[in-house]
Amino acid sequence: MxxxxxxxxxxxxxxxxxxxxxxxxxxxxxxxxxxxxxxxxxxxxxxxxxxxxxxxxxxxxxxxxxxxxxxxxxxxxxxxxxxxxxxxxxxxxxxxxxxxxxxxxxxxxxxxxxxxxxxxxxxxxxxxxxxxxxxxxxxxxxxxxxxxxxxxxxxxxxxxxxxxxxxxxxxxxxxxxxxxxxxxxxxxxxxxxxxxxxxxxxxxxxxxxxDFTRKVHVAPDVLQYIVRLCRQTREHEQVELGASPRAVLAVTAFAQGLAVVARRDYVIPDDVQEALVPVLDHRLKTFTKWARGTDTGEVDVLQEVLKQVPVPTEFAEVKH
The missing domain is CATH 3.40.50.300 (P-loop containing nucleotide triphosphate hydrolases)
Structure with a gap:
């Protein structure tokens, strides 16, 4: 317990x-x-x-x-x-x-x-x-x-x-x-x-x-939101290497960690949005990066992805 x-x-x-x-x-x-x-x-x-x-x-x-x-x-x-x-x-x-x-x-x-x-x-x-x-x-x-x-x-x-x-x-x-x-x-x-x-x-x-963090509830709509955000990075025209399946697991895990820090036992879309840049910034490879010689391209792409993927409006907050 x-x-x-x-x-x-x-x-x-x-x-x-x-x-x-x-x-x-x-x-x-x-x-x-x-x-x-x-x-x-x-x-x-x-x-x-x-x-x-x-x-x-x-x-x-x-x-x-x-x-x-x-x-x-x-x-x-x-x-x-x-x-x-x-x-x-x-x-x-x-x-x-x-x-x-x-x-x-x-x-x-x-x-x-x-x-x-x-x-x-x-x-x-x-x-x-x-x-x-x-x-x-x-x-x-x-x-x-x-x-x-x-x-x-x-x-x-x-x-x-x-x-x-x-x-x-x-x-x-x-x-x-x-x-x-x-x-x-x-x-x-x-x-x-x-x-x-x-x-x-x-x-x-x-x-x-x-152990508790691994059991933090992720509603189906929120999980689908995570997957769609990661998949969208692979389809972006400026991305050479998008988020891998392991990256999907990483975003989920970090969002669960953020929920626990906020003293919740469930993940909300705000957790996912906050998790995206810290988790994916170093995992993406953009064409912009090589052209400009900086990493700012990855952050710009992720901000665009957050705007493109619809945010779930209804999700189960408590696991029954």
Whole structure:
């Protein structure tokens, strides 16, 4: 039986995180919803916007173990997943776990790691396990990867291929905050007016919330709306690669996560509309992207798709 009091604590989680990550309530909501949906998060943003602070703060408030890895071109897969170490006293090799054996893993500047190291992380993200010397090691649950990438740097980086981008449920950006929020940030961090964040949930609570999120009701009309939105991206004249069937599952999962954050047990069309850009922006490939050299084309296409597909007006709010 699901404990409703756990869901009610999600607002406390958001409020607590806002004390540290100021002026980013929507990004915090999206991060939390992605975590509840069981997905991984890619933060593609300029340095200094608070990505690392958000990751460490989230781990603290959710009561999760945390590890951080700085990706560099010389980072080996074994330094991420772990390796076999010989123990002379026991005259045998034993497995020494790498930083991936945690609950919340932050991979800073993931696009600086080589494709080989990126592939090792891909297995952990997709299979929730890693293979070393032919032996599979299951990762701790809940397991969440938050990776950062600097979209401005072009030297010494290895862009993530579409297959690995697809493993991230959402791609988010923090961006700049307003003047008042920046003043508050300086006062809390630089002038020592800060405080320690308090744990609100625990690992078992997060697992229970994830199980509940999978059962959040999606009415037939809302599910059809999700499918039609994704199919429309494949038919758009500016789209070279549209949303895949896996993307349909991702939009559904993230919409369920948003519903849980809003303290509902059913998805509404507003959840779907809010989920579309974070989930599909990094999965689409448009002709506009190659012509302009930016990613703005994908967002424009998705906004057009939202206008083209009719919104369901009647749907079942409660599963009977």
């Amino acid at each position: 699901f404990d409703q009091s756990i869901q009610s604590k999600l607002i406390q989680v958001i409020d607590e995180l806002e004390k540290k990550v100021i002026g980013q309530r929507q990004v915090i909501r999206h991060t939390l919803a992605a975590m509840l949906a069981g997905g991984h998060i890619l933060f593609e943003d300029i340095p200094g916007t608070g990505k690392t602070t958000l990751a460490t703060s989230l781990a603290r408030v959710l009561g999760l173990d945390f590890s951080r890895v700085q990706a560099t071109p010389d980072l080996l897969p074994s330094e991420l997943t772990g390796t076999m170490v010989f123990h002379p006293g026991k005259n045998e090799f034993q497995f020494r776990q790498g930083p991936v054996f945690t609950q919340l893993l932050l991979v800073d500047e993931i696009n600086r790691a080589t494709p080989r190291t990126q592939s090792a992380l891909l297995e952990a993200m997709a299979e929730q396990s890693v293979s070393v010397d032919g032996t599979s090691h299951v990762l701790r649950q809940p397991f969440l990867v938050m990776a950062t990438a600097n979209p401005i740097e072009s030297q010494g980086v290895f862009p993530l291929p579409e297959a690995q981008l697809d493993r991230f449920l959402v791609r988010l950006q923090l961006g700049y905050t307003n003047e008042a929020d920046e003043i508050a940030m300086v006062e809390r961090i630089r002038f020592g007016n800060g405080f320690e964040l308090q744990p609100i949930l625990s690992g078992p609570d997060v697992i229970e919330l994830r």
